[in-house]
Amino acid sequence: MEERDVRFVRLWFTDVLGSLKSVAIGPAELEGAFAEGIGFDGSAIEGYARIYESDMVAHPDPSTFQMLPWRTQSNTARMFCDISLPDGSPSFADPRHVLKRALDKASDMGFTFYTHPEIEFFLFKPPIVPGVEPTPLDHGGYFDHTTLGDGTDFRRDAIDMLERMGISVEFSHHEGAPGQHEIDLRYADALTMADNIMTFRVVMKEVAVSQGIEASFMPKPFTEHAGSGMHTHVSLFEGDRNAFYDASDAYHLSRIGKQFVAGLLHHAPEITAVTNQWVNSYKRLTGEGEAPSYISWGRNNSSAMVRVPMFKPDKASSARVELRSPDSATNPYLAFALILAAGLSGIEQELELPAELDGDVNKLTPRERRALGVRTLPHNLEDAIREMESSELVASTLGEHVFDFFLRNKRAEFDDYRRQVTPHELATLLPRL
Template identity: 45%
Template structure:
């Protein structure tokens, strides 16, 4: 729904909204906000709310710290989980410099630049449909997160086995009150694991909705005495959490991935897009899978895609083409996980696909066999290589991919690589529980 400045000011007054959260995202995908009272709403919608950018990792230095929040008026929404008295609303914002120029380190700006490139190539809309998985865990007596769950449900099970069902239902109802169209929600295969999918929307709105969904899940879980986590692999020996990303491209209102007369009913544009994704998959993995822990999910099986390959139906491949065709034809990338910064991840995927289209790339042959059952010689024979196995390897691949570095821009690329390499080095120095169990007594 579109709003004008005047409408937002009127709604704040009529609904007796007391606080407005001016939300933005740092380069590592953490949601930030500046909270203002209702008396400041006129300043807010006129781009006059400022904050200290030097306090946000990867933003600005102390001597150039002032930055401005430019709210996306269409993002205005009231948080339905807040009480009727003392209502709280939010506005999702772009970050600007005091001179009125966009801040180069704003993740929304990174995605906006790639969407402009998409339009310059003649495409109207890039749609995404993400599938977010997460765990609901119990908390201890002090309210701290654990990895315990009394949940005994499995894939698609329902109560009474699914003890998180009521929280998941509450999340869906609250999100629909905020304008989401929830297509599906269900229990996943691991104890305590859940998935919520919303209807595809344009890329910017989709990235915004990913951040809102994560906030809603965490907030409502906490309200119900649970802890929600989007950590990719919180427990050894069970499935990790992914964020499969469905993508489609439109021109003159028509899905350009669909070609009724071709084999598999996929167009040359679709094949080129797939080829671009495969070409840059190793380069963008540090963005779609940004944590040390992300690689525990990718390397552990449980249908997590590890090898660069594609198929029209095979779920062991990195890229799958779901069965529906026509306006719903889409490319599903199965490697991303929900810890990613959605603006950077979506920008990287779109840029990779557009590169495939611009260069007229052709993907390798479709893989119909189970990739997990192949031995190394089979994969080599079929020219199937693996995604990076560690965050460090992924960061090296990102640094060597000129397109991905260009997508991020010098500022974001520099701070992202530096921050994530610091994370990797910190991980290397820590002593894990596995090491203690393996070596403490033996040696």
């Protein structure tokens, strides 16, 4: 910090829903922050504490120190924090702690959990007006190569800023909808990646503001266009060995890998309220485009919820599975914890992987899907809440505090949503009734 003449340090953490929180301290306060933490009112943070037990402490993690490239005039750095109670015990409301607990269980089983997300988002022309459909920044399509413009300038500047913060980018491109873009982060352990995703969202917003545009992670802002997902590639390693790889298997997927996929399929309805946590998330999960609506798996099958990529089938380190249901507005700490827990449950119970679905599941008739035993993902947030509230796996992974708060918050969100009279109802019913 002295070498870089750091003037401020921002301490970052998230609430239960994944919103970033921040407090700034000067360099003189950092030694005390490492030793004793920084106290704050937990009752003012979404999902953290009740008003009569509000004192909490933020402890900065020095391994997450990075300069903020957009704060050039004030030389500002950031660190993520772990949250504790005044007695030093971890706060069970801290999403980062929820993920750490899940990773500890994987470690006890001999595994390290790696993730690699494909993060989609939209760029809009300002201003974004609540209740009014936004205007996309461009009208490009999937993988379109365009001359230099706002979108290509944005991705170049955003990737440069990410890499200056130590976040490696694998590639980027224009996505299928107008104004929609995708940036894929290079794989990392799940805790580092969850921190990286939170940083990614901040960087996208900061770069957009600096260029006079708006960035949004809303899952589906347009009725007629595909929504924004966060297809997440996952793998387990035992030391340096990829536990998902088996050269002798037809899919090059090991027994552990197959059991992990079976766990994802088995628990998919229970974890969807977290991986797709907003009422708008379910406008995306309709089977249109490449967003899944049904619980199935396949190789190179973009209609399946879980896909086994076959880009490099003979490369052991590349063996992985891709979960296609999460969207980019999830809380990554909670989402990764539940994805891991679901997969580990499949390994612990030695679940058998059902038959691969070879064709487009969306084109099957309901009778054909029933005959194949294909279940659906929850159709809306209320269905997802109902699946989650009866799940022992979700309750034990999140912990009682986060589990109860999340359910209460999401019930309130859906109750408020279902009371709203929508433009669709006014357009279709008002002239007729």
